[in-house]
Amino acid sequence: MPEAAFAQTPAAVLKLKGLQAWYNESHILHGVDLDVREGELVTLLGRNGAGKTTTLKSIMGIVGKRSGSITFHDRELIHLSIDRIARLGVALCPEERAIFASLSVKENLFLPPEIAKTGAMTADRIFTLFPNLRERLSSGGGKLSGGEQQMLAIARILRTGARFLMLDEPTEGLAPVIIQQIGRTIAELKREGFTILLVEQNFRFAATIADRFFVMGHGRIIDAFANSELPGKMDMLHEALGV
Amino acid sequence: MNVFGHVISWPQLYGQLLIGLINGSFYALLSLGLAVIFGMLTIVNFAHGAFYMMGAFGAYFLLKLAGLDYWWALILSPFAIGAIGAIVERLFLKRLVGLDPLYSLLLTFGLALIFQGLFQNFFGASGLPYAIPKQLSGAYNLGFMFLPVYRGWVIVASMVVSFGTWLVIEKTKLGAYLRAATENPTMVRAFGINVPRMVTLTYGFGVALAAFAGVLAAPINQVRPGMGADIIAVVFAVVVIGGMGSIMGSILTGFVLGVVEGLTKVFYPEASNTVVFVIMAIVLLIRPAGLFGRAS
Numbered sequence: 001m002p003e004a005a006f007a008q009t010p011a012a013v014l015k016l017k018g019l020q021a022w023y024n025e026s027h028i029l030h031g032v033d034l035d036v037r038e039g040e041l042v043t044l045l046g047r048n049g050a051g052k053t054t055t056l057k058s059i060m061g062i063v064g065k066r067s068g069s070i071t072f073h074d075r076e077l078i079h080l081s082i083d084r085i086a087r088l089g090v091a092l093c094p095e096e097r098a099i100f101a102s103l104s105v106k107e108n109l110f111l112p113p114e115i116a117k118t119g120a121m122t123a124d125r126i127f128t129l130f131p132n133l134r135e136r137l138s139s140g141g142g143k144l145s146g147g148e149q150q151m152l153a154i155a156r157i158l159r160t161g162a163r164f165l166m167l168d169e170p171t172e173g174l175a176p177v178i179i180q181q182i183g184r185t186i187a188e189l190k191r192e193g194f195t196i197l198l199v200e201q202n203f204r205f206a207a208t209i210a211d212r213f214f215v216m217g218h219g220r221i222i223d224a225f226a227n228s229e230l231p232g233k234m235d236m237l238h239e240a241l242g243v
Numbered sequence: 244m245n246v247f248g249h250v251i252s253w254p255q256l257y258g259q260l261l262i263g264l265i266n267g268s269f270y271a272l273l274s275l276g277l278a279v280i281f282g283m284l285t286i287v288n289f290a291h292g293a294f295y296m297m298g299a300f301g302a303y304f305l306l307k308l309a310g311l312d313y314w315w316a317l318i319l320s321p322f323a324i325g326a327i328g329a330i331v332e333r334l335f336l337k338r339l340v341g342l343d344p345l346y347s348l349l350l351t352f353g354l355a356l357i358f359q360g361l362f363q364n365f366f367g368a369s370g371l372p373y374a375i376p377k378q379l380s381g382a383y384n385l386g387f388m389f390l391p392v393y394r395g396w397v398i399v400a401s402m403v404v405s406f407g408t409w410l411v412i413e414k415t416k417l418g419a420y421l422r423a424a425t426e427n428p429t430m431v432r433a434f435g436i437n438v439p440r441m442v443t444l445t446y447g448f449g450v451a452l453a454a455f456a457g458v459l460a461a462p463i464n465q466v467r468p469g470m471g472a473d474i475i476a477v478v479f480a481v482v483v484i485g486g487m488g489s490i491m492g493s494i495l496t497g498f499v500l501g502v503v504e505g506l507t508k509v510f511y512p513e514a515s516n517t518v519v520f521v522i523m524a525i526v527l528l529i530r531p532a533g534l535f536g537r538a539s
């Protein structure tokens with residue numbers, strides 16, 4: 001292979017161009033442009049209500065009305081149904097975690113069908129990443145602590161073989177020691193080559209693992225920069241995030 | 244025995260217990276189907292009685308037009324009526340997703356009237372005979388009473404199908420999909436599962452359960468256009484008592500209320516037609532979510 005091939009920036013896994021989205025009559029996203037490259041961890045920042053969750057849901061196909069372009073490995077998703085998008089290898093770990101209370105932990109974990117023959121994590125590997133889950137397998141999904149729920153929600157999408165993960169505020173409302181564990185896990189996933197789009201309010205947490213940042217305000221991207229540029233962006237971030 | 248001024252004999256008691264169990268078998272199958280449908284689609288399927296009736300007519304047609312006997316009917320009629328149910332879901336119910344449940348209630352109620360009216364138009368209100376299959380004719384002598392073989396079969400078949408359905412829903416992967424989609428259909432879709440198709444099949448399956456009950460009923464009662472309307476009010480009461488959407492709740496409540504009704508016939512015949520509704524009223528007052536239901 002020629003040397004030049006290594007020097008090129010990796011291909012974009014996900015590309016949003018002029019993405020707009022509506023909930024019924026309210027216009028939430030007003031043209032979002034964003035890209036995530038192969039093996040990258042991109043963090044989407046923005047204050048409450050900026051449209052971060054709506055962006056992830058639009059990519060997943062969950063928001064009913066959307067326009068513009070969402071390409072995943074050069075394939076247009078904008079008109080596909082939720083389940084078709086999922087089967088292409090897009091996985092969402094939602095903000096509310098969405099653990100099924102009427103299912104056991106084990107049933108929750110093994111619920112999502114494998115969408116790819118390769119790349120799916122084995123149960124053993126998952127239990128190495130999340131040792132707590134092994135002991136809780138027979139518990140009801142509704143009986144877990146917040147941290148356990150979050151781990152189960154992440155573990156659940158690792159088993160499917162999806163290589164592109166969207167994690168919506170995985171540290172929200174969790175104790176510092178759990179946040180650290182989740183941070184280590186996400187870093188580990190990145191090392192294993194997963195491509196990750198992370199939504200976070202906590203940019204100090206994100207700074208430890210992100211390659212690039214996008215900042216959102218009122219349904220638009222207002223800034224984008226690499227992790228190395230973060231120190232120079234502090235004032236802007238304090239302003240944009242209101243922290 | 245002398246209760247409330249009625250002289251009661253043991254054979255009479257056993258006889259009514261048996262009838263109660265038979266009725267309970269139908270209540271269980273029908274309310275189970277309603278519960279399955281309600282769990283997944285959150286609609287109250289008022290067309291359920293009509294599908295039960297159509298299941299019985301299915302058996303009748305299969306025999307008269309195709310010469311296919313009871314055993315074929317037991318499989319083919321639920322399959323065909325279930326397919327009609329799936330089409331109804333695709334064509335009509337699907338369009339009502341997200342609207343007030345009142346719409347689907349009115350729609351299924353209207354469908355029930357149309358189906359029943361059509362059959363009445365072509366076959367009149369009186370019943371068409373359907374013979375007990377010869378393998379199931381006769382009676383066992385249990386010592387204390389005679390048990391008609393067919394009635395024993397109905398109880399066993401209903402129990403096997405009911406508990407089989409429960410097992411599938413509670414213990415299998417398919418059941419886990421159903422339970423998960425009941426809780427959060429969007430999330431299940433986001434795992435790559437075609438939930439709309441699952442909803443259609445679930446409705447079809449619930450309808451097939453009603454049709455199966457209809458085939459079981461054909462040799463006991465006659466095949467009549469009004470047979471569904473007659474039984475469905477009690478079945479809805481059973482579902483309310485058991486708790487909407489609780490699978491095991493609807494099965495157990497179905498059998499128990501059938502027996503309670505039978506016993507009432509022995510001890511206080513005047514109340515036998517109303518006892519289920521009295522129980523329903525009491526349960527609604529004390530536990531509005533039903534005996535097995537979870538308050539939401």
Ligand SMILES: Nc1ncnc2c1ncn2[C@@H]1O[C@H](COP(=O)(O)OP(=O)(O)OP(=O)(O)O)[C@@H](O)[C@H]1O
Nearest residue numbers: 023026028046047048049050051052053054055095
């Ligand atoms: N289901 C909905 N229907 C109508 N409006 C909604 C809905 N969900 C979110 N919104 C609105 O859309 C806007 C963007 O919400 P979104 O959840 O995407 O923000 P967010 O950036 O994820 O915020 P947070 O940090 O609080 O999670 C908000 O104004 C919110 O009120």
Ligand SMILES: [Mg+2]
Nearest residue numbers: 052053054095
């Ligand atoms: Mg959000």
